Amino acid sequence: MESLEQLHGRLLTRFPGAEIVVVNNPAPSAQHSLLVPRDVARELAFFLRDDPALALDYCSNVTGVDWPEKEIIETTKSTVPDPAGGAPKVVETKTKRIQPGYFEVVYHLFSIALKHGPVIVRVRTGNRTDDVTVPSFTPIWRSGEFQEREVYDLFGVTFSGHPDLRRILMWDEFKDHPMRKDYVEPDDYEWEPTPHGVVLEKARQHYPPAVVAPAETPPPAAKP
Amino acid sequence: MSTLPPDSSPAISQAERDELRRQGILLTSMEELYNWGRSHSVWPLQFGLACCAIEMIAASMARFDIARFGSEVFRPSPRQADLLIVSGTVTKKMTPQVVRLWNQMPEPKYCIAMGACAISGGPFKQGYNVLKGIDRFLPVDIYIPGCPPRPEALLHGLMQLQEKIRGQKLTGPDAPRHLQADTTCDFPVPEFGEHDLLPPKNTEVWQPPVIVRKE
Numbered sequence: 001m002e003s004l005e006q007l008h009g010r011l012l013t014r015f016p017g018a019e020i021v022v023v024n025n026p027a028p029s030a031q032h033s034l035l036v037p038r039d040v041a042r043e044l045a046f047f048l049r050d051d052p053a054l055a056l057d058y059c060s061n062v063t064g065v066d067w068p069e070k071e072i073i074e075t076t077k078s079t080v081p082d083p084a085g086g087a088p089k090v091v092e093t094k095t096k097r098i099q100p101g102y103f104e105v106v107y108h109l110f111s112i113a114l115k116h117g118p119v120i121v122r123v124r125t126g127n128r129t130d131d132v133t134v135p136s137f138t139p140i141w142r143s144g145e146f147q148e149r150e151v152y153d154l155f156g157v158t159f160s161g162h163p164d165l166r167r168i169l170m171w172d173e174f175k176d177h178p179m180r181k182d183y184v185e186p187d188d189y190e191w192e193p194t195p196h197g198v199v200l201e202k203a204r205q206h207y208p209p210a211v212v213a214p215a216e217t218p219p220p221a222a223k224p
Numbered sequence: 225m226s227t228l229p230p231d232s233s234p235a236i237s238q239a240e241r242d243e244l245r246r247q248g249i250l251l252t253s254m255e256e257l258y259n260w261g262r263s264h265s266v267w268p269l270q271f272g273l274a275c276c277a278i279e280m281i282a283a284s285m286a287r288f289d290i291a292r293f294g295s296e297v298f299r300p301s302p303r304q305a306d307l308l309i310v311s312g313t314v315t316k317k318m319t320p321q322v323v324r325l326w327n328q329m330p331e332p333k334y335c336i337a338m339g340a341c342a343i344s345g346g347p348f349k350q351g352y353n354v355l356k357g358i359d360r361f362l363p364v365d366i367y368i369p370g371c372p373p374r375p376e377a378l379l380h381g382l383m384q385l386q387e388k389i390r391g392q393k394l395t396g397p398d399a400p401r402h403l404q405a406d407t408t409c410d411f412p413v414p415e416f417g418e419h420d421l422l423p424p425k426n427t428e429v430w431q432p433p434v435i436v437r438k439e
Contacts, residue, residue: 170353171317171416178352185352186420191432198350207435 001116002053004032014047015040023122033106033120041123042135042161048109048119049140056119059141061108064151068128068181069101101128103157107137107144125157128180136162154179255394262332263294263386269305270298271325274312276339276372283375293382302328307385308362309378313341313348314355316421323361323413331402331409334389336381337364340371347371360425362411 002010008022011034021035036044048056074095079088103125110117125132136159138145148159149168156177159165167174176183189195192203236244241251272280283290290296299305302325314322326335337358340346348354358364365388368381392400401407411429414421 169317173416173418175418183352186424188356188420188424191356191435193435202350 001111001114004034004119007054007119008034011044011047015044018044020044031118031120033122035122035124038123038125038134041121042137042140045121045135045137045140048121054119055111055113056109056117057141058110058112058117059107059137059144060110060118061106062137062144062147062151063106064155064157064179065104065106066128066155066179066181067101067104070099072097072099102126103128103132103155105134105148105151105157107141109141132156133158133160135160136165138162153177156180256390258394259390259392263389265294265297266307266334266382266385266389267297267299267305268295268307268309269302269325269329270300271302271308272311273314273318273322274339274341276311276342279372279375280309280311280338280378283378288375288379290379290382293379293386295382302326303330305329306332307334307336309336309338310342310358310362310364311338312372313346314358315353316355317353317416319355319358319361319421320413320415322358323411326362327410327413329409332400333409334365334385335362336366336368336378336385338368338370338378338381339373340369343367343369355421360430361414363429 004022008020011020012018018040019037020040023033023035025031025033048054074097076093076095078091078093080091081088105123105125107121107123108118109121110119123134125134134157136144136148138148138159139161145162145164146168148162149164149166151157152159152162152165153167153169154177166172170178178185187202187206189199189202189206192199192206195203236251244251268280272278282288284296284298295307302308306329308322308326308329310322326333335358337343341348341354342358345351345354345356349356355361366381366385368377370377373381392398394400394403401409412423412426414423414426416422
């Protein structure tokens, strides 16, 4: 199979103007991936499946990632010449910027016919609140149907073109999306006989202050 | 039948009864006979939830052989079952079905919470989708700890349940539910809410002691 860079170059010529980026994975697994803009994602998926050199006919995994809003502090160094004629000083300026949050849907594609893979494709939503639609890949790879439903259920990403987009793990009446970073689970930590760690914190939040007993007063010293 | 309930006052002592029994004379009471019969035909519901169910199945097979205690007939219908073995993780999505099965079982019925998950949520206690113990909705008679419990532990739990059945009085306030006129075998089935089950617990059944936390 061609390398990801070769594939990237071929995709850029096939989809001119599209912002297709190779996202490098610095981990030992080195599974680099393709970040694909939403508007060309559907055609690109068809291309990946139908191109004879790729023939990625099997989508093994669909998953979601929540990237919350992040504050990034960038440090830039600049040299300022000393007016007194000494050595120029190096001044560090720190700039803060807010990187907006988004959801990411990750697809792992393999070729059964040519026995290669995976090619990893990422698609990002616009934000985490109202622009959370990405094109569904279920019409291309049927195996993505339940997994896209799972991403919809747990992250709240909606897939346009999905044939049957319903919750799959939680019940239909459920309103939350539990795998989001800002999900708050229901508070039922009222009976915690031996809490520790995270459960201790949750139990502390649950118990009203009136129930928390004051520290035991030491017994009065026995008289000789 | 060799033991008497502790608070009964027999006209003859246990030693005398045993002696009579060796001679072929059996003395008993209606209560004892009735409970003896009940305790040795506890039919469990054929109902498994997670990995504990595998141990439950193993307990019913030849090596452990739950049939020795009269519980070999796993009934596929709750209408014919006496014992609900909650064998495994109860997710919130499954809880209404478990409570509904329990409601469909006729009295007298008993409930065993098998394994850490059924008791308290187990390793999934901090999760959003697992019930933190089936005793929030059902009256549990026997708790069997373990993850999962060995089949021997299930057998021990069953023997403890038989002990409990044999000790039950047939009259008075301690009588089993089916002999009390004013009790119902219906327990409210929780509904699916927008964030959690509604209600999240049955306070009629589940009354944990108030914890006083010392900081």
